Amino acid sequence: MLDASILASLRCFDVAARLLSFTAAASQLHLTQSAVSQQMRQLEQRLGYPLFVRQHRRLQLTAQGQALYRSVSAALQDIDSTLQQLARQDSVLHISCAPSFALDWLMPRLSAFQQQYPAIPVRLRAEFQRMNRQDMLAAGVDVSIRYDPDEMADLPGIPLLDEVLLPVASPALLAAQPALATANSLTRLHDSAAWDGAPPFAEWDCWQQGAAAEFRFAPGAWQEREYNLASLSLAAACQGQGVAMARAAQVLELLQQGRVQQLFPATVAAPARYVLRSLRPEDRRVQLFCQWLQQQCRQFARQRQQLLGV
The missing domain is CATH 3.40.190.10 (Periplasmic binding protein-like II)
Structure with a gap:
């Protein structure tokens, strides 16, 4: 059943099913809209069942069309990935x-x-x-x-790697404000988005909930300073600008060097971890x-x- 003509039609079908538009598919494939529409009709005739429900100015996949699209899309992605892999065996x-x-x-x-x-x-x-x-x-x-x-x-x-959280500040700030943990003027430094889609203060809230009661910060008129990188909030803590909620992977060397110190002997498991995908x-x-x-x-x-x- 697989021959040169149907393979070309399946490639065209993959694009049309993804975009749900013969016009958009034609633009991407550098064909005319009528050519794409004709290929899809010929494919449907050959298969013996409809792949699209043709509505005014939009397309919808039939149940058979959805099943075929999942299979064709995955197969074409795997082929493309394999071709890219073979082309860069000794590359970056x-x-x-x-x-x-x-x-x-x-x-x-x-x-x-x-x-x-x-x-x-x-x-x-x-x-x-x-x-x-x-x-x-x-x-x-x-x-x-x-x-x-x-x-x-x-x-x-x-x-x-699993991650743990701990609040840290510079030795100079701790020496200047020994009661920092209970001060209402505490400046909290934090990553505005700890991960893609994370809520604000996700790591601070996690630590506050997980730490023993005697180690939690007293509620008060906290000042907030947020950054779009955890590295920036940690750099600000090193400069004495406030208390950063740090991740161990980033702060361990700074602790060993004495550039920052833990406020409390308490760490809390982070809500995220480092994951590799390929x-x-x-x-x-x-x-x-x-x-x-x-x-x-x-x-x-x-x-x-x-x-x-x-």
């Missing part, structure tokens, strides 16, 4: 990573990966938005790393990077346990 490994994790944790360690695997060049891109299968295909991303509380239905993830986990480059990264995460978890006890 493209990694899309949550910005603060990329800046504060991954980037300082990447030189070790490059030394171990010099034949696998890496390009690291810091990006906020979540990426599903289609996003990764469109952007040419091999590996996506996100700080995320959710699993994505169309792309299974590999958990890398379209082609069987790609040798992806496998080597994933194995190396998991080893780095295990090593960091041991260091965190030694310093923070979690």
